[in-house]
Amino acid sequence: MIEAALDPRSQTLPRVLLIHDDGLWLMKTARELRERGFLVTDCNRPEEALDWLEESRPDCAVIDATMSRASGFEVCRKLRTHARGSDLPVLMLVADAGGEAFRLAHEAGASDLWSHNAETPIVAHRIRQMLWVAWLERSAGVTAASARIRGVTPTGRFSWRPESGEVQGDSDLFVLLDRPGDQGVLQHADFLASLEPTDSRRLTVAMNRLLQGGAWNRPEVNLQTLSSGLRRLRIEVQQVVAQPGGGVEVGGRVLDVTPASGAETKVYRLTHYDTLTGLPNRTWLHTRLKSGRGRGEQGFGLAVLDLDRVDEVSEAFGQDVRDRLIIEVAQRLRRLARTSRPQWGQGESSPARIAALAYLGGDGFALLLEDLADPQDAMTVCRNVVAVLGEPLRIGDREVFLNASVGVHIGGESSEDPADWLGRAELARRAAASSGGNRVLMFEPAMSEEATDRLVMERDLYYAIARDEMTMYLQPKFSGRNRRLIGFEALMRWTHQGALRSPGRFIPLAEETGLIGPLGEWAIDQACAAIAAIARTGLNDCPVSVNLSPRQLHDGRLPGVISAALARHRVRPDAFEVELTESGLMQDPEQALAELSAIRSLGVGLAIDDFGTGFSSLAYLTRLPLTALKIDRSFVQEAHCSERSRAVVAAIVGLATNLRLTVVAEGVETESQSQALLALGCDAQQGYLFGKAVPLEQALLMARHAADPMPASEVSGVRAWPQP
Ligand code: C2E
Numbered sequence: 045m046i047e048a049a050l051d052p053r054s055q056t057l058p059r060v061l062l063i064h065d066d067g068l069w070l071m072k073t074a075r076e077l078r079e080r081g082f083l084v085t086d087c088n089r090p091e092e093a094l095d096w097l098e099e100s101r102p103d104c105a106v107i108d109a110t111m112s113r114a115s116g117f118e119v120c121r122k123l124r125t126h127a128r129g130s131d132l133p134v135l136m137l138v139a140d141a142g143g144e145a146f147r148l149a150h151e152a153g154a155s156d157l158w159s160h161n162a163e164t165p166i167v168a169h170r171i172r173q174m175l176w177v178a179w180l181e182r183s184a185g186v187t188a189a190s191a192r193i194r195g196v197t198p199t200g201r202f203s204w205r206p207e208s209g210e211v212q213g214d215s216d217l218f219v220l221l222d223r224p225g226d227q228g229v230l231q232h233a234d235f236l237a238s239l240e241p242t243d244s245r246r247l248t249v250a251m252n253r254l255l256q257g258g259a260w261n262r263p264e265v266n267l268q269t270l271s272s273g274l275r276r277l278r279i280e281v282q283q284v285v286a287q288p289g290g291g292v293e294v295g296g297r298v299l300d301v302t303p304a305s306g307a308e309t310k311v312y313r314l315t316h317y318d319t320l321t322g323l324p325n326r327t328w329l330h331t332r333l334k335s336g337r338g339r340g341e342q343g344f345g346l347a348v349l350d351l352d353r354v355d356e357v358s359e360a361f362g363q364d365v366r367d368r369l370i371i372e373v374a375q376r377l378r379r380l381a382r383t384s385r386p387q388w389g390q391g392e393s394s395p396a397r398i399a400a401l402a403y404l405g406g407d408g409f410a411l412l413l414e415d416l417a418d419p420q421d422a423m424t425v426c427r428n429v430v431a432v433l434g435e436p437l438r439i440g441d442r443e444v445f446l447n448a449s450v451g452v453h454i455g456g457e458s459s460e461d462p463a464d465w466l467g468r469a470e471l472a473r474r475a476a477a478s479s480g481g482n483r484v485l486m487f488e489p490a491m492s493e494e495a496t497d498r499l500v501m502e503r504d505l506y507y508a509i510a511r512d513e514m515t516m517y518l519q520p521k522f523s524g525r526n527r528r529l530i531g532f533e534a535l536m537r538w539t540h541q542g543a544l545r546s547p548g549r550f551i552p553l554a555e556e557t558g559l560i561g562p563l564g565e566w567a568i569d570q571a572c573a574a575i576a577a578i579a580r581t582g583l584n585d586c587p588v589s590v591n592l593s594p595r596q597l598h599d600g601r602l603p604g605v606i607s608a609a610l611a612r613h614r615v616r617p618d619a620f621e622v623e624l625t626e627s628g629l630m631q632d633p634e635q636a637l638a639e640l641s642a643i644r645s646l647g648v649g650l651a652i653d654d655f656g657t658g659f660s661s662l663a664y665l666t667r668l669p670l671t672a673l674k675i676d677r678s679f680v681q682e683a684h685c686s687e688r689s690r691a692v693v694a695a696i697v698g699l700a701t702n703l704r705l706t707v708v709a710e711g712v713e714t715e716s717q718s719q720a721l722l723a724l725g726c727d728a729q730q731g732y733l734f735g736k737a738v739p740l741e742q743a744l745l746m747a748r749h750a751a752d753p754m755p756a757s758e759v760s761g762v763r764a765w766p767q768p
């Protein structure tokens with residue numbers, strides 16, 4: 045294997061272990077080397093170099109001796125003491141390639157040295173040169189002692205007792221089987237389970253034949269390894285010895301015969317692996333899932349992981365740093381996968397483990413889970429993943445924290461196609477992300493329904509206005525003191541497939557799809573039409589407010605749309621009011637400020653909705669051309685019983701008074717809430733106590749009776765009002 049990559053005629057990509065404690069240099073150099081056909085494992089913690097040597101099994105190493113936190117020469121010396129590093133070609137990059145550096149590099153056992161400041165193409169050339177020399181030396185028999193010890197082809201020895209199902213092996217065997225941390229004993233069935241199903245069947249047939257006295261045909265099997273991709277192993281039987289107590293022991297060896305030449309391997313690598321992370325890609329995952337492993341079996345699962353807020357990071361630090369993050373995540377996942385493996389021979393029942401990883405592109409990764417005793421096992425593994433990814437990461441002199449959302453799907457029903465797993469895990473992942481992120485969720489069938497539901501709604505929402513399915517309802521606002529009608533809030537309703545849909549469901553969808561633009565314009569038009577109709581009942585001074593989405597604030601169209609609607613319905617601007625949530629305003633305060641000023645200058649009112657729940661700064665609030673604050677329902681509902689809520693309401697009323705703003709309490713449901721608000725100085729009130737949102741005709745009835753005060757005894761919501 046190692047020889048294969050050293051061989052300059054070889055078609056496999058040489059593996060380079062690149063060591064430096066400067067993350068940015070490492071990222072840039074690794075990428076440039078990858079572009080030049082190397083498979084690079086980058087190691088930014090020199091103290092972990094030996095681990096990576098085991099794990100990535102490089103064909104050569106490049107160590108930068110200009111590290112600030114470690115001595116490159118010391119790292120090289122350490123590599124040399126390790127079985128895998130004793131004859132590894134090592135290139136040292138030094139600050140100044142003078143005599144002293146040469147002596148140090150030579151003493152540390154480096155194979156070559158070059159300037160740290162060299163351009164990457166030159167470093168790439170030195171690496172090839174070094175691999176070429178190593179190959180020549182090896183072919184000429186000028187090999188280091190360890191090369192003779194290890195033999196030419198990586199080989200591991202085993203002895204297998206069919207009776208007990210146990211396979212014993214030397215440490216090389218466990219490295220070959222991609223279980224480098226394990227020692228001693230492996231269950232034969234576990235080994236078979238880690239192979240492709242066809243290979244597993246072939247091997248079983250061959251073994252049965254052997255045990256019945258037949259010949260051994262040296263079968264070869266493919267093994268998917270975490271550290272170095274697909275490997276081909278040849279299994280040779282050297283002896284079958286009868287045991288004193290009955291039964292036999294089969295002794296032999298496993299050779300790594302991964303094709304050295306042949307375009308096949310290279311094409312496979314290029315099409316099934318990602319060059320940035322070195323992990324298998326989506327194509328590989330599909331093939332793996334489709335191959336049917338885990339179908340109908342308990343204990344298999346798939347987790348899909350996506351990093352949250354990576355766009356913010358790349359906006360702040362640039363694309364290079366984003367790549368660096370992805371590589372770091374891949375490395376952390378690899379490390380987790382390695383440590384999640386059961387330690388054979390320790391007599392434990394096998395715990396859940398990460399059997400394979402894949403990079404899905406963008407910020408997404410997939411984890412194949414095995415040996416799950418129950419679904420909670422998968423959750424535990426994944427929560428651990430989220431915790432490990434959450435550890436801070438140094439980029440230059442800054443620390444970045446990564447959050448991830450994970451969706452998990454557990455296999456089970458035999459009817460289920462593992463190819464669907466990805467979709468299910470993905471749905472769960474999206475649910476995790478949209479509920480705030482940095483968490484793990486298990487797939488539930490309701491998520492499919494929810495997604496289908498959304499798709500149907502999305503499709504139908506598009507035609508909702510044209511099909512006349514939208515209605516504008518109006519909810520009254522009252523004076524708490526004299527119980528008179530003082531205004532309305534316009535709230536949208538959608539009659540979809542016979543049912544009345546709540547805006548809480550479809551407004552976010554409209555925002556995501558951009559349909560909020562036309563819907564919002566429709567709402568403005570309807571609100572103006574309502575104002576005109578109310579005025580025709582003879583009631584003046586009864587403004588109507590309309591809710592706007594922050595998404596509508598960014599294209600500069602709003603002022604024009606509002607003034608056109610006012611003109612169309614011949615409505616006075618001071619009868620029209622806009623409601624915007626605090627959090628919506630804070631998304632792009634400067635842009636919002638410009639646009640709101642233009643709207644305010646039309647003479648229309650401007651209220652902040654759900655006030656108290658956002659994080660707007662006072663300084664910013666005073667710059668906005670506001671006319672009203674609406675106290676959020678959460679404070680209103682406890683105004684009569686909670687000291688804290690009372691304090692918040694009092695503070696908002698105080699603030700509004702100082703800024704000369706009206707204050708409206710929303711969500712008033714009981715008489716005691718209403719009285720408590722009055723006592724705190726908040727007269728304008730809205731809520732079920734005074735009436736729910738109703739269609740225009742009903743609102744007009746209220747307007748006609750606005751002069752009659754509502755008797756307090758009859759205050760019990762809509763029923764108090766005459767029906768049309
Ligand atoms: P919002 O602006 O905070 O509207 C108040 C919501 O509270 C309304 O829900 C209203 O029916 C409900 N509500 C009113 N009084 C009470 C009460 O006493 N108790 C309780 N529990 N609830 C009460 P609705 O109509 O479902 O609207 C939900 C949200 O959808 C609105 O919250 C608003 O943000 C948004 N929305 C509604 N219409 C439009 C619209 O035309 N455009 C935009 N962009 N958003 C809208």
Ligand code: CA
Nearest residue numbers: 533591623653
């Ligand atoms: Ca509102």
Ligand code: CA
Nearest residue numbers: 653654674710
């Ligand atoms: Ca509100």
